[in-house]
Amino acid sequence: MRIKNLMAIALMLLTSAFCAMAQDMAVPQDTAVHTGKLANGLTYYVRYNNYPEHHVNFYIAQRVGSLQEEESQRGLAHFLEHMCFNGTEHFKGNGVIDYTRSLGVEFGRDLNAYTSIDQTVYNISDVPSGRQSALDSCLLILKDWSNGLLLEDKEIDEERGVIHEEWRMRLSPSQRMLERDLETLYPGSKYGKRMPIGLMSVVDGFKYKELRDYYHKWYRPDNQAIIVVGDINVPYTINKIKELFGSIPAPAKDAAQVTEEPVPDNNEPIIVVDKDKEQQYSIVQLMYKHDPFPENMKGGVQYLAYGYVQDMIDQMFGMRFQEKSQDPNCPFIQAGAGDGQYLFSKTKDAFQVYALPKEGKTAEALQSALETVLQARKYGFTATEYERAKSDYLSNLEKAYNNRDKQSTERFGRLYASNYLEKEPMTSIETKYQMMNMLAPNIPVEAINEALKEFVSLSDTNMVVINFNQEKEGAVYPTVASLKAAIDAAHAAKIEPYVDNVKQEPLMSTMPKPGKIVKETKNDKLGYTELTLSNGAKVVLKPTTFKEDEIKYQAEAKGGSSLYGPKDYATSSLFGTIIGVSGLGDFSSTELTKALAGKNVNVDLDMSTSYTRLNGNSTKKDLETMFQLNYLYFTNIKKDQKQYDATMSLIENALKNKSLRPESVFFDSVSYTMGNHSWRDKPFYADDLKNASYDRALQIAKERTANAADFTFYFVGSFDMATIKPLIEQYIASLPGDKSKKSNYKNVASYPHGKVTNIFTKKMETPKPMCRMVWFNDKAPYSLENSIKAGVVGDILDKLYLQEIREKASAAYSPGATGGSQVTGDVPYTYVLGQVQMKPEKKDLAIKLMRDEMLSIGKTVDAGTLKDIQAKMIKDADENAKENSYWMNVLSMYVGRGIDLYTNYKSIVSSLTPASIKDFVNKVILSSGNEVEVTMLPAE
Numbered sequence: 034m035r036i037k038n039l040m041a042i043a044l045m046l047l048t049s050a051f052c053a054m055a056q057d058m059a060v061p062q063d064t065a066v067h068t069g070k071l072a073n074g075l076t077y078y079v080r081y082n083n084y085p086e087h088h089v090n091f092y093i094a095q096r097v098g099s100l101q102e103e104e105s106q107r108g109l110a111h112f113l114e115h116m117c118f119n120g121t122e123h124f125k126g127n128g129v130i131d132y133t134r135s136l137g138v139e140f141g142r143d144l145n146a147y148t149s150i151d152q153t154v155y156n157i158s159d160v161p162s163g164r165q166s167a168l169d170s171c172l173l174i175l176k177d178w179s180n181g182l183l184l185e186d187k188e189i190d191e192e193r194g195v196i197h198e199e200w201r202m203r204l205s206p207s208q209r210m211l212e213r214d215l216e217t218l219y220p221g222s223k224y225g226k227r228m229p230i231g232l233m234s235v236v237d238g239f240k241y242k243e244l245r246d247y248y249h250k251w252y253r254p255d256n257q258a259i260i261v262v263g264d265i266n267v268p269y270t271i272n273k274i275k276e277l278f279g280s281i282p283a284p285a286k287d288a289a290q291v292t293e294e295p296v297p298d299n300n301e302p303i304i305v306v307d308k309d310k311e312q313q314y315s316i317v318q319l320m321y322k323h324d325p326f327p328e329n330m331k332g333g334v335q336y337l338a339y340g341y342v343q344d345m346i347d348q349m350f351g352m353r354f355q356e357k358s359q360d361p362n363c364p365f366i367q368a369g370a371g372d373g374q375y376l377f378s379k380t381k382d383a384f385q386v387y388a389l390p391k392e393g394k395t396a397e398a399l400q401s402a403l404e405t406v407l408q409a410r411k412y413g414f415t416a417t418e419y420e421r422a423k424s425d426y427l428s429n430l431e432k433a434y435n436n437r438d439k440q441s442t443e444r445f446g447r448l449y450a451s452n453y454l455e456k457e458p459m460t461s462i463e464t465k466y467q468m469m470n471m472l473a474p475n476i477p478v479e480a481i482n483e484a485l486k487e488f489v490s491l492s493d494t495n496m497v498v499i500n501f502n503q504e505k506e507g508a509v510y511p512t513v514a515s516l517k518a519a520i521d522a523a524h525a526a527k528i529e530p531y532v533d534n535v536k537q538e539p540l541m542s543t544m545p546k547p548g549k550i551v552k553e554t555k556n557d558k559l560g561y562t563e564l565t566l567s568n569g570a571k572v573v574l575k576p577t578t579f580k581e582d583e584i585k586y587q588a589e590a591k592g593g594s595s596l597y598g599p600k601d602y603a604t605s606s607l608f609g610t611i612i613g614v615s616g617l618g619d620f621s622s623t624e625l626t627k628a629l630a631g632k633n634v635n636v637d638l639d640m641s642t643s644y645t646r647l648n649g650n651s652t653k654k655d656l657e658t659m660f661q662l663n664y665l666y667f668t669n670i671k672k673d674q675k676q677y678d679a680t681m682s683l684i685e686n687a688l689k690n691k692s693l694r695p696e697s698v699f700f701d702s703v704s705y706t707m708g709n710h711s712w713r714d715k716p717f718y719a720d721d722l723k724n725a726s727y728d729r730a731l732q733i734a735k736e737r738t739a740n741a742a743d744f745t746f747y748f749v750g751s752f753d754m755a756t757i758k759p760l761i762e763q764y765i766a767s768l769p770g771d772k773s774k775k776s777n778y779k780n781v782a783s784y785p786h787g788k789v790t791n792i793f794t795k796k797m798e799t800p801k802p803m804c805r806m807v808w809f810n811d812k813a814p815y816s817l818e819n820s821i822k823a824g825v826v827g828d829i830l831d832k833l834y835l836q837e838i839r840e841k842a843s844a845a846y847s848p849g850a851t852g853g854s855q856v857t858g859d860v861p862y863t864y865v866l867g868q869v870q871m872k873p874e875k876k877d878l879a880i881k882l883m884r885d886e887m888l889s890i891g892k893t894v895d896a897g898t899l900k901d902i903q904a905k906m907i908k909d910a911d912e913n914a915k916e917n918s919y920w921m922n923v924l925s926m927y928v929g930r931g932i933d934l935y936t937n938y939k940s941i942v943s944s945l946t947p948a949s950i951k952d953f954v955n956k957v958i959l960s961s962g963n964e965v966e967v968t969m970l971p972a973e
Contacts, residue, residue, distance in 0.1 A: 108231015424631025548766025827852025
């Protein structure tokens with residue numbers, strides 16, 4: 034499909050919606066963002082935004098990626114990204130990481146970067162805005178990244194090993210196959226030879242000067258944009274950018290220019306069939322390449338229309354494929370279709386069809402999936418399908434509009450980076466809401482159907498097929514010929530029109546007799562109201578103004594899977610999934626999805642070990658629907674055998690070969706070891722599926738929801754008390770309840786004691802030894818103070834691992850550690866854990882360092898490190914206190930267990946000292962004598 038065809042789509046859509054005058058209309062851009070360009074070519078974006086409150090994000094976006102590399106430089110763009118954290122003009126060594134950590138900015142979480150084919154973006158996020166000097170210093174870091182990297186010999190050499198381990202960590206089966214096939218998929222294009230990770234031969238052998246030359250050649254102001262969004266003084270920030278970056282010399286007139294790399298058309302189909310021993314399942318993907326929407330036209334109404342038609346097609350195909358997969362004779366487990374980027378090329382898009390075939394049915398799956406697409410192309414989508422998709426689109430847009438004052442700083446920052454790098458428009462949510470509410474209702478389904486014909490080609494030109502398979506002895510794989518024959522068969526098939534079966538009934542046809550609120554108490558400390566209902570249920574209400582249109586819901590009762598024995602292992606393990614694919618009331622799962630079109634609402638029922646929970650969310654206008662869904666989960670879950678069978682098939686496909694993946698084996702071994710080899714924590718395999726029972730899951734659900742008096746119902750968000758109370762009486766107080774028959778959990782948690790070691794080997798295509806160590810105490814009572822201290826120890830250990838294992842020893846790419854406390858039933862568990870995927874030849878050193886660094890915290894705690902962690906925790910606490918989900922957890926812990934996670938949190942954090950942390954490590958963690966090590970090594 035050529036550009037002129039794309040324009041035809043956009044113009045056709047607009048013609049049906051507006052007069053011809055609107056076709057060239059520019060969409061107004063958000064005036065809240067201030068943009069400009071310095072004399073040296075550097076672009077800036079500056080915007081005030083105060084969500085989350087009192088924080089600022091900084092970005093530098095560069096039009097530089099692996100496409101700018103020569104053959105002998107493959108990997109230098111990504112290597113350079115790493116070096117930005119290893120010494121700059123004003124922040125020597127690890128100075129960038131150390132300084133930002135002092136602001137509460139955590140490396141990897143808030144301080145990070147990525148390198149892709151054609152761009153590199155760095156970010157310093159969630160910087161507290163209280164000190165202007167700190168904000169100035171973050172701008173100085175961006176300035177150093179721009180043209181002040183030291184690129185010292187020693188730092189370069191130490192980073193070579195780190196890059197090696199990142200390459201090893203990311204070398205999955207699909208990555209191995211993609212790298213092998215990339216040149217076939219991109220014939221005659223640099224895209225086929227420019228995976229950002231590069232070649233390890235280059236990483237190992239490049240000369241220092243080569244990296245420095247690459248840096249000075251491409252990291253230039255005319256290739257860079259500075260983005261600052263948050264709680265800032267806009268004029269001051271703009272002047273500071275001009276002051277800092279304006280002195281950077283403009284590039285020479287003959288400086289190398291970033292140019293687009295074309296992706297050639299292919300007259301004959303490109304069909305790739307590959308296999309890997311660790312690939313868990315087969316996947317087949319058919320693509321029709323076409324030119325992308327022109328960047329220079331993305332600012333117009335046409336681009337809004339074009340994006341809208343892509344969304345509609347994607348949504349409607351999603352529903353058709355979901356329905357089709359329920360047919361027992363369907364050859365695929367899951368499938369989908371939609372338009373997007375061709376693999377990772379900026380200069381070529383593709384309409385894509387993918388399928389996860391049932392075993393041995395790859396060609397049939399491809400044919401069936403393509404027939405579904407051709408069915409829509411030939412007969413079109415139906416008016417009812419389109420109305421649902423459009424309603425969902427406009428409902429989501431309305432929710433975003435209602436919460437327009439609480440758009441995240443991160444969202445704006447990434448949007449402006451996309452504007453600089455890809456010319457994505459900076460349209461405000463207000464403008465988009467107004468324009469799409471005019472545009473969408475006036476675009477008929479006929480226009481969508483005509484657009485689909487342009488996306489789905491009937492010829493072989495620009496066709497690409499990728500098929501990745503599991504390699505195993507005796508397997509018969511698809512061939513290029515068999516896949517092409519499947520495509521031809523789909524085109525030749527007799528295809529009937531799609532019939533959209535819609536149930537035009539209310540969710541609940543009969544309303545229950547309302548109950549009553551019999552008692553109301555207020556808790557001023559945490560700002561909530563507690564209601565006692567006539568059926569014995571409790572309701573906790575906390576209205577908030579954090580977001581204009583967000584309501585969170587949770588109900589919980591003690592019990593959960595602890596009440597069920599080994600015979601119910603499979604069923605209870607899959608309980609949430611099974612109930613989640615069931616219907617409600619008179620609606621099957623598919624009918625329910627259709628009935629809820631245009632509504633922003635959801636409720637799910639699940640079990641943990643100790644609790645049965647319902648979780649949900651809604652907007653204000655859909656609040657009653659959420660209450661109705663909740664009522665039906667308590668009273669009328671509908672069996673949907675077809676959806677259950679389709680879901681079990683999908684799960685079986687995921688499980689049957691999961692032991693091929695070393696990572697899956699490792700984490701299963703960790704869980705089983707930490708569960709003291711209890712049947713509750715044993716790995717779940719495909720063979721266990723035969724013991725799962727749909728009828729038993731429905732029976733358990735009925736048992737667990739039979740008594741509303743067991744439950745406490747929590748609502749947090751933007752609701753009105755006068756509105757929600759009648760709904761509570763109608764839909765919750767009316768549920769059956771008997772407070773004299775409340776259930777409780779059983780204490781089934783089991784942990785291994787003493788020093789436990791589980792070392793095993795696993796065959797691996799790429800050697801990836803992994804180790805997890807856990808130090809824990811299951812006798813120390815759960816307390817907020819212990820939880821905080823364990824978290825601090827985890828953060829200290831994480832920093833030590835980064836310094837000692839990654840930076841100094843080059844023994845791993847991403848070692849990590851964490852800590853905390855939890856309670857299962859009444860059994861407390863306070864822990865610190867470390868985990869690392871190791872360089873094979875340095876595995877013994879890495880394991881030694883993991884243990885040594887933990888023990889070192891019991892001897893000395895660096896005061897500066899502790900101060901940095903405290904700053905981060907206080908910053909995070911202030912951010913969390915503005916989130917409805919945070920308060921849901923606070924209220925459930927306080928009402929359910931009597932533990933206040935909020936009131937004294939910051940005072941406890943502030944009172945921590947190096948001595949108190951050492952004391953905690955020695956007296957609570959190490960004194961227990963519980964240390965578990967699980968290590969997976971490559972088999973010879």
